[in-house]
Amino acid sequence: MTTPQYVPPEFQDSISYNPPATNTREIARQKKIHEEQSQWAGKWNSKVNYYQDKVKKTVGKRQEEFQRRLEAAQKGLAQTQAREQAAQSRVYELSGEYGKLLTGAARDAYSALSALFSSYGLGSLAGKIYEYTKNGYSADTIAILLQDTKEYKQRFAGNEARQKAGMPVLNPAEYLAAESSYRQILQDAGLPKGFYDNPADFTHWIAGDVSPTEIKERVDMAVQATTQANPEYKRALQQMYGVDESYLTAYFLDRSRATPLLEKQAAAAQFGAAAIRRGFEAYRDEFEGYATMGITADRAEEGWGRISEGYDAMRGIAQRWGLADWDQQQAAQAEFVSGSASANRSRRLRSQERAAFSGRAGSARAGLGAGFQQT
Secondary structure: OOOOOOOOHHHOOOOOOOOOOOOHHHHHHHHHHHHHHHHHHHHHHHHHHHHHHHHHHOOHHHHHHHHHHHHHHHHHHHHHHHHHHHHHHHHHHHOOOHHHHOOHHHHHHHHHHHHHHHHOOOHHHHHHHHHHHHOOOOHHHHHHHHOOOHHHHHHOHHHHHHHHOOOOOOOHHHHHHHHHHHHHHHHHOOOOOOOOOOHHHHHHHHHOOOOHHHHHHHHHHHHHHHHHOOHHHHHHHHHHHOOOHHHHHHHHHOHHHHHHHHHHHHHHHHHHHHHHHOOOOOOHHHHHHHHHOOOOHHHHHHHHHHHHHHHHHHHHHHHHOOOOOOOHHHHHHHHHOOOOHHHHHHHHHHHHHHHHOHHHHHHHHHHHHOOOOOO
């Protein structure tokens, strides 16, 4: 059975610079208002046409009466159309379709600025761009005003740190180019999604003026370290966690960042590699328990070596004493967990075997001593 690839929450972090979810309920309400007012506008418009025709065809007091009714209908139509337009404008605002609220040069300026800042990952500033445009600010002025917003400062947070350190700030094009270079290098190395692939991840590199060339050198070293990892270790990670070589690269590239994903898995995989090397299976939950106990790679190699040498002999002893369930798990517990039920069972079985076959103690010890410590 293949273990599905596990990616922990720590590696799913990302910062979204998109606008928050729209208020769908309010949008639906405004659309309903718009529809109702549109229907009323149609009715008022029919009345206006009717009374206009009557005014043309009548004279005297009757004409005056139709004129009064015409003016009332025209007023009702204007008020209804105003409510209809207000509801439609509210829908555009709630859904972020600000361009539809503007006309002419103002709409063109809004569209250009909105597209530019969206390319920065700052689509959430569309509302501010609309307000500034509506109030008559020029495109250059708006661009300067937006740089003072919290969203802009967060998006280009590396610049603030650079400025404090006395380094020149990067303009948006330079900043985005640096991010793109970092991202491409990491993607080419096969790093997993969620590991250094959003703007917040690159902030400290840009703040520290780390060049893409330096990142490339670090990635190359990480990949080289990965290729040097022993096959059993890779098999254990894959078998137990579904972690492939791209995650190993992440681990070697930045241990502090990769620790939430691989620290415990790496220790358990070292334990599992020692087992796999001797032909045993790697069990995730069980081996994580041994890793948590602090069993080192050297201790695992030593212990699995002893288990392997005496495993068949111990299974034979257990069967002779009516215990056919002696398996890998019990052997591991007997070796690595002092005082466990399996360790006690192992000692008891060996004692019974020695007592029953004392006449052949030499051969029995030869079989047992190869894989288990004497007590």
